[in-house]
Amino acid sequence: xxxxxxxxxxxxxxxxxxxxxxxxxxxxxxxxxxxxxxxxxxxxxxxxxxxxxxxxxxxxxxxxxxxxxxxxxxxxxxxxxxxxxxxxxxxxxxxxxxxxxxxxxxxxxxxxxxxxxxxxxxxxxxxxxxxxxxxxxxxxxxxxxxxxxx
Amino acid sequence: xxxxxxxxxxxxxxxxxxxxxxxxxxxxxxxxxxxxxxxxxxxxxxxxxxxxxxxxxxxxxxxxxxxxxxxxxxxxxxxxxxxxxxxxxxxxxxxxxxxxxxxxxxxxxxxxxxxxxxxxxxxxxxxxxxxxxxxxxxxxxxxxxxxxxx
DNA sequence: CTAATAGAAGACAAACAAGTCTTTTAATAA
DNA sequence: TTATTAAAAGACTTGTTTGTCTTCTATTAG
Numbered sequence: 334x335x336x337x338x339x340x341x342x343x344x345x346x347x348x349x350x351x352x353x354x355x356x357x358x359x360x361x362x363x364x365x366x367x368x369x370x371x372x373x374x375x376x377x378x379x380x381x382x383x384x385x386x387x388x389x390x391x392x393x394x395x396x397x398x399x400x401x402x403x404x405x406x407x408x409x410x411x412x413x414x415x416x417x418x419x420x421x422x423x424x425x426x427x428x429x430x431x432x433x434x435x436x437x438x439x440x441x442x443x444x445x446x447x448x449x450x451x452x453x454x455x456x457x458x459x460x461x462x463x464x465x466x467x468x469x470x471x472x473x474x475x476x477x478x479x480x481x482x483x
Numbered sequence: 484x485x486x487x488x489x490x491x492x493x494x495x496x497x498x499x500x501x502x503x504x505x506x507x508x509x510x511x512x513x514x515x516x517x518x519x520x521x522x523x524x525x526x527x528x529x530x531x532x533x534x535x536x537x538x539x540x541x542x543x544x545x546x547x548x549x550x551x552x553x554x555x556x557x558x559x560x561x562x563x564x565x566x567x568x569x570x571x572x573x574x575x576x577x578x579x580x581x582x583x584x585x586x587x588x589x590x591x592x593x594x595x596x597x598x599x600x601x602x603x604x605x606x607x608x609x610x611x612x613x614x615x616x617x618x619x620x621x622x623x624x625x626x627x628x629x630x631x632x633x
Numbered sequence: 634c635t636a637a638t639a640g641a642a643g644a645c646a647a648a649c650a651a652g653t654c655t656t657t658t659a660a661t662a663a
Numbered sequence: 664t665t666a667t668t669a670a671a672a673g674a675c676t677t678g679t680t681t682g683t684c685t686t687c688t689a690t691t692a693g
Contacts, residue, residue: 334574337681347589360639374682380641393690394638424484439497439616443604450597458590466589487651510669524652530671543660544668 339416341378343409343460344368349388349398350464358397385415406459413455422452489566491528493559493610494518499538499548500614508547535565556609563605572602 335343345364352359359367365375379398383390387407388398413421425438485493495514502509509517515525529548533540537557538548563571575588 362639371682373684376640377642377682383640390640391690392638392640392688394692396639396690398640439613439620440604440608443608447597447600447604450600454590454593454597458593463589470589512669521652523654526670527652527672533670540670541660542658542668542670544662546660546669548670 335413335421336417338378339413341368341370341375342382342412342416344370345375345379345398346382346387346407346412346460347463347467350400350460351467353399353402354464354468358391358395358399360397364398381416387412387415400460406461408457408459409455409463410452412460422448422455485563485571486567488528489563491518491520491525492532492562492566494520495525495529495548496532496537496557496562496610497613497617500550500610501617503549503552504614504618508541508545508549510547514548531566537562537565550610556611558607558609559605559613560602562610572598572605 345368348364348367349359361376361379362372364370364379365372368375370378379388379390382388383398388400390396390398410422425441425444495518498514498517499509511526511529512522514520514529515522518525520528529538529540532538533548539551540546540548560572575591575594
């Protein structure tokens with residue numbers, strides 16, 4: 334569904350949010366280990382997320398990454414769009430250049446509701462809502478997909 | 484949704500089927516032009532589709548590509564899986580390694596029905612069904628997305 | 634002030650996807 | 664049988680994504 338950078342970014346953000354909720358500010362090494370992504374690449378991605386102002390960072394001892402608690406929740410749509418543009422949500426299933434209501438490809442009628450559902454999902458879910466889902470599953474080993482004590 | 488090779492392959496197959504229905508066997512150059520894909524790359528892709536036995540080919544004058552009329556209709560699922568595996572239909576929206584019924588990621592419940600809908604779509608639609616849709620739209624300029632007289 | 638910690642920056646490298654080019658093989662028509 | 668047409672084969676090139684490495688800068692503790 335998403336490319337690697339987007340995947341790592343989403344997982345990083347959710348992990349950071351979960352930790353922030355425990356009054357912790359994880360660093361690059363911790364994030365990379367926990368989300369099972371390459372260390373250096375994770376560093377690059379976190380750097381970009383800071384530049385794009387999704388998170389803040391602190392250097393030096395006790396430093397790490399964290400959300401500005403006064404900022405509104407950040408939807409998956411905003412993160413994905415910032416990293417890979419909106420092609421994920423606007424592309425046509427059959428790959429035609431222009432496939433819209435006036436100019437439909439043979440898959441249009443059946444693909445349109447799927448695309449709409451994806452758009453709805455990423456517009457409604459936020460990094461924070463995913464973090465809350467994880468937190469509420471902490472005590473259920475079968476559903477703790479992260480295999481760690483986030 | 485799909486990668487370029489898959490896109491070109493699907494468009495090529497549908498184009499070839501539409502032409503076969505008119506008792507024509509288009510060649511590489513014609514297919515490439517009509518589906519708006521690079522000539523040489525289209526040749527490579529058609530070559531692979533022949534090897535995978537989705538279509539047959541004839542060399543020499545009057546040659547070109549065509550379906551074996553005695554073969555059953557070919558679903559989009561089969562074509563896509565042959566080219567890019569089934570990752571498109573099995574991957575998790577949140578990018579976790581293992582996200583299934585027993586081990587769910589925070590997006591699972593909301594993404595599962597979308598994935599199922601995609602799977603259903605590509606399992607039900609065939610190259611031939613798409614060709615028929617196009618043929619039935621031939622006289623409607625507003626919906627003739629291909630901009631050509633397929 | 635200085636040593637240690639930790640993120641920032643940017644050049645570099647590997648892997649993969651997308652696409653090209655040249656030569657060979659097969660079929661047909663004259 | 665020769666010229667022409669058209670696909671097959673495979674080496675090669677380009678561009679993008681993914682990822683690494685080294686150096687620099689900022690913060691904190693002692």
